[in-house]
Amino acid sequence: MSVDTIISNLKEKIQKHSSDIHATEFGIVVSVADGIAKISGLASCQMSEMLDFGNGNYGLATNLEVDYVGIMILGDYTNIKEGDRVTRTKEILSVPVSNDFLGRVVDPLMRPIDGEGDVQTKESRPIEKIAPGVMARQPVDVPMQTGIKAIDALVPVGRGQRELIIGDRQTGKTAVAIDTIINQKGQNVKCVYVAIGQKKSKVMRIAQQLKELGAMEYTTIVLAGASDPAPMNFLAPYAGVTLAEYFMESGDDVLIIYDDLTKHANAYREVSLLLRRPPGREAYPGDVFYLHSRLLERACRVNADHGGGSITALPIIETQAGDISAYIPTNVISITDGQIFLESSLFNKGIRPAINVGNSVSRVGGSAQIKSMKKNAGPLKLQLAQFRELESFAQFSSDLDPETKKTIDHGRKLVEILKQRQSSPVPVAKQVAILYAVNNDYLNDVDNATLPEWESDFYAFLDASKSDLLEKLTKGWSGDEEKALGEAIEEFKKSR
């Protein structure tokens, strides 16, 4: 390019440059405390608009009052003082989105915090978005395999479903969620794990575990730690679902974990009380239901016209002393399409995952189960219910009729079979095989104490010599598959 061309280009740009007067609306900080600031002025400020403090700090307009704007400060608020100026950006809070966030740990504003450098992005999206409408959706009929036998068999989850994981502290809620992420390897599912109010050490341990198991490649962790201000905890799930929506609209299936929404509700309560919004039940603000319903409605399966992807949400709720009738648990139970209820007593008895089959339910997942699983897991729930009832009666009597004894023995076997170690997801075909074995009395001669060993040997046998049968089991269930599976079990038993 010649010098003349450069000069003429520059001249043209300068001539076209608008020299209009630049008008900026500003307000003044009247008070600031605990991550919340009150601003006087800013009469035209919009709800959820980003406001600039001028020192690299931003705030989110949350309360629009007659004389003041109440804002959540995003990040460190210790250097903001009374009298500081705040200017409008005229932009609704947005976060960057990109496939490059996979494998990274980021904060709720999608800034990497794993020390592996910045993520270059071209696109940003507002964190608040209306969920897809009815016509954009399609039914949930593709399974989201968790790799956990008790879930895939009894409370199956479909792609696009919202299944709540609920239980007291230390009952294995996070473990269920992480195992589900681990099981997505090779399933073409992208995962987003949103940690809300969690200890950073715990989240870093999870990240390390996922990395070691090769699951971090398709996972993004959005972390708002226990020491982060309440506004960051409030934003984290919305940032996570914004990234998940980006993946979904590209046609991908996404799994998102919110760990946990109890802490999210607590953060929102803190922010609302500081903003002097009227408190309601348990001091939560009146719109705490909407807080979670608008978040979880964004999980869905969209039709081909809208990308054909899905977001499966596994929100987690922590209960106190197993009380599922508290305010936030009942809210989230009513929003979701089912719940996996984990119980301390089962956990302490060594039944892990400690899923209470009676209280757990999946409202839409049944139609997403594969045929072989549906056939073999069908009678399981009833058998377990009968076992629990008879087991409690059997405690009072030593003489049991043979039929009752058989039901109890079978129930005990089922309970043993549904036990599973952490971070060891089982592929669905193997789950079908073991359920078929127990349902058809192939395990009656196996002692319950040696069942875990029998099971792992059986899986190894299937991997080594029956891989074609495993493949067939994922595709359908007919007399041929049933016969072949029966023969395979017999062959394995003879080989021991």
Add this chain to the structure above:
Amino acid sequence: MIHSDAIARAVYELAEDSANKHVVENLIAYLESHHLMPLLVSILQHVEQMHARTSAQKSLDIIFAYPLSESLVSEIKKVLGAKTIGSQKQDKDLIGGFIMEYNGVRYDASVSTQLVRLTNALIS
């Protein structure tokens, strides 16, 4: 329940209209008749804050590189509807032009800002 800030707002808005000559007397009578006299101190504090805020917003502050002519200042006042001038300050870093602030809006007509914007436009 009636709040002191709501009463203060009403009093302030009434007082702004010069036709209302007995605002204070009427306020006292109202508070007495409704047994709200304990709120008086709080109401006055709110009125004071409101006045400080409004007068800060309603006065025109000007920062200029070189002093502006009387006619230009009065023209600006007329355009913006400003009645009083709050402060006038010289800042040669502006190179030329001026910046003014009125009613929560900052109008930047300085040469330095124009140059920054032009630089950004040329770089991008």
